[in-house]
Amino acid sequence: MSDKIPTHDVTPDPVAHHTPQEAVTHEMYASRRHIYVREIKGVFQRLRRGSNWVLMLAFFLLPWVPWGDRPAIWFDLPGREFHIFSATFYPQEFMLLSWLLIICAFGLFFITVFAGRVWCGYTCPQSVWTFLFIWVEHRLEGSRNRRIKLDKQAMNADKLWRKGAKHAIWLAIALATGTTFVGYFTPIRELVVELPTLQAHGWSYFWVGFFLVFTYLNAGWLREQVCIYMCPYARFQSVMFDRDTLIVSYDEARGEPRGARKKSLSHAEAREAGHGDCIDCDLCVQVCPTGIDIRDGLQYECITCAACIDACDSVMDKMGYPRGLIRYTTENALEGKPTHILRPRLMGYLAALLVMIGLFAWTVGDRTPLSFDVERDRNRLFQTTAEGNISNSYAITVRNMDGEDHVYRLEASGLAGLTLDTDRIRVPASDSRQQVVTITAPADAIEQPSHAITLRLTAEQSPDISLEREARFLGDLRR
Numbered sequence: 001m002s003d004k005i006p007t008h009d010v011t012p013d014p015v016a017h018h019t020p021q022e023a024v025t026h027e028m029y030a031s032r033r034h035i036y037v038r039e040i041k042g043v044f045q046r047l048r049r050g051s052n053w054v055l056m057l058a059f060f061l062l063p064w065v066p067w068g069d070r071p072a073i074w075f076d077l078p079g080r081e082f083h084i085f086s087a088t089f090y091p092q093e094f095m096l097l098s099w100l101l102i103i104c105a106f107g108l109f110f111i112t113v114f115a116g117r118v119w120c121g122y123t124c125p126q127s128v129w130t131f132l133f134i135w136v137e138h139r140l141e142g143s144r145n146r147r148i149k150l151d152k153q154a155m156n157a158d159k160l161w162r163k164g165a166k167h168a169i170w171l172a173i174a175l176a177t178g179t180t181f182v183g184y185f186t187p188i189r190e191l192v193v194e195l196p197t198l199q200a201h202g203w204s205y206f207w208v209g210f211f212l213v214f215t216y217l218n219a220g221w222l223r224e225q226v227c228i229y230m231c232p233y234a235r236f237q238s239v240m241f242d243r244d245t246l247i248v249s250y251d252e253a254r255g256e257p258r259g260a261r262k263k264s265l266s267h268a269e270a271r272e273a274g275h276g277d278c279i280d281c282d283l284c285v286q287v288c289p290t291g292i293d294i295r296d297g298l299q300y301e302c303i304t305c306a307a308c309i310d311a312c313d314s315v316m317d318k319m320g321y322p323r324g325l326i327r328y329t330t331e332n333a334l335e336g337k338p339t340h341i342l343r344p345r346l347m348g349y350l351a352a353l354l355v356m357i358g359l360f361a362w363t364v365g366d367r368t369p370l371s372f373d374v375e376r377d378r379n380r381l382f383q384t385t386a387e388g389n390i391s392n393s394y395a396i397t398v399r400n401m402d403g404e405d406h407v408y409r410l411e412a413s414g415l416a417g418l419t420l421d422t423d424r425i426r427v428p429a430s431d432s433r434q435q436v437v438t439i440t441a442p443a444d445a446i447e448q449p450s451h452a453i454t455l456r457l458t459a460e461q462s463p464d465i466s467l468e469r470e471a472r473f474l475g476d477l478r479r
């Protein structure tokens with residue numbers, strides 16, 4: 001037996017690629033073709049618009065919702081406090097954020113295995129804002145054909161005002177987006193007063209400007225380029241697909257051979273004449289926001305917005321043909337094989353998702369809305385009182401993570417006869433306080449240079465809110 005590894009010559013065909021440079025140029029770069037998206041109505045577009053409106057309203061309105069004397073959602077970075085309705089989270093609890101991100105990732109995996117890129121088509125901010133910008137474009141510059149004509153014609157007063165108004169509205173939306181985004185980190189009611197009067201913090205101007213430019217460019221100019229070339233999800237989602245994943249597909253067996261025919265031909269007559277159901281009207285391509293032809297098969301550019309389904313269904317209705325030439329289906333169904341909804345991979349993701357949601361809910365529910373740190377006075381190891389007893393001082397920082405004010409009782413244990421000069425600390429809801437506390441021990445209780453003691457903090461009105469911290473109590477054995 002030969003011990004050589006079998007090899008194949010894969011040198012590029014010199015006829016197909018005249019020079020190496022030419023080959024690279026052809027494969028690596030294609031100049032952008034502007035996509036004039038045609039507006040279409042239909043079931044899926046109503047669904048998509050509905051979800052877009054819900055998400056946009058939630059994004060724009062949430063920072064305005066008050067909660068007591070603060071916004072309901074406020075990520076207070078300088079104060080290191082993250083308020084979400086009645087709950088306040090601190091940087092120490094960032095583990096919860098990791099849990100949340102893992103849940104989101106598994107949620108995305110689950111939905112992708114089940115229904116492909118529905119996230120992209122119906123909920124991704126890039127799609128939501130792009131569809132909004134296209135909607136504005138359509139209102140001001142007209143239908144697809146009018147927009148193509150307008151772009152070809154020389155500048156005149158009509159074109160100037162239409163283009164000017166479109167960009168002004170795009171910029172206004174982008175400004176509102178940037179301001180709202182910053183409004184999650186700075187109370188928005190103050191921000192909208194401070195921004196125009198030049199009283200806002202420099203970073204607020206920077207981030208509003210950054211998101212203004214980012215939104216305007218991404219949704220107004222780059223659009224499908226973000227999905228095709230920049231989004232990592234577009235690249236890896238295909239590995240999660242299987243033959244039972246719901247995808248937007250063209251039914252080739254039913255549609256081909258495509259071609260124009262007399263409208264007077266009934267469905268049966270067209271079939272008899274050898275026509276497939278696709279009349280090659282190109283409407284499915286014209287409505288596609290990423291500019292692809294779904295009849296060429298599943299492509300990674302497809303964001304599953306289903307505009308082509310609505311477009312083709314409207315054509316089928318006009319022709320008197322059954323709907324669904326383009327539809328949500330699976331590869332198995334297209335080949336006439338059974339589709340398996342309950343399959344191991346999907347069930348695995350669902351199980352992992354449910355377990356993680358359960359653990360997250362349990363962790364949040366079991367969370368003690370209190371945190372405190374104990375720091376010894378570093379300037380003096382200990383003090384000797386007039387009575388000859390030993391005292392140590394501690395800086396105690398208490399964070400009340402509850403939605404109510406609390407008075408906390410402080411107790412110390414671990415050494416006989418410990419007394420505290422302050423044993424009550426009052427902290428308002430979602431706030432923190434620092435208190436210096438001196439703890440004194442009888443001299444005869446000190447048996448070694450350093451003792452472990454325990455400090456316990458308990459909310460007076462809610463004894464179940466209670467926490468312990470270990471600390472060291474130092475003394476002098478030489479006396």
Ligand code: SF4
Nearest residue numbers: 278279281282284312
């Ligand atoms: S919309 Fe339907 S009929 Fe028209 S080209 Fe596309 S697949 Fe064919």
Ligand code: SF4
Nearest residue numbers: 288302303305306308
């Ligand atoms: S092919 Fe159809 S579903 Fe995919 S992006 Fe284009 S219009 Fe949307």
